[in-house]
Amino acid sequence: MSPEVSERSFEETIERALLHGGPDGYADQAELVRETPPPYSEAPPGGYRRRHAEEYDRALC
Numbered sequence: 001m002s003p004e005v006s007e008r009s010f011e012e013t014i015e016r017a018l019l020h021g022g023p024d025g026y027a028d029q030a031e032l033v034r035e036t037p038p039p040y041s042e043a044p045p046g047g048y049r050r051r052h053a054e055e056y057d058r059a060l061c
Contacts, residue, residue: 024050
């Protein structure tokens with residue numbers, strides 16, 4: 001496996017975890033293994049949204 005494919009898979013895994021529970025989440029996430037949230041705070045799922053490159057102001061990046 002090339003490093004590029006490995007990195008793309010890693011990025012997709014991160015994206016899936018961040019989008020879990022939100023409107024942009026993947027439908028096939030039932031089999032994912034997740035860490036339990038810490039007992040001292042509550043983090044509602046789905047705080048991240050999937051965006052496209054066209055939505056960003058490239059001058060600020």
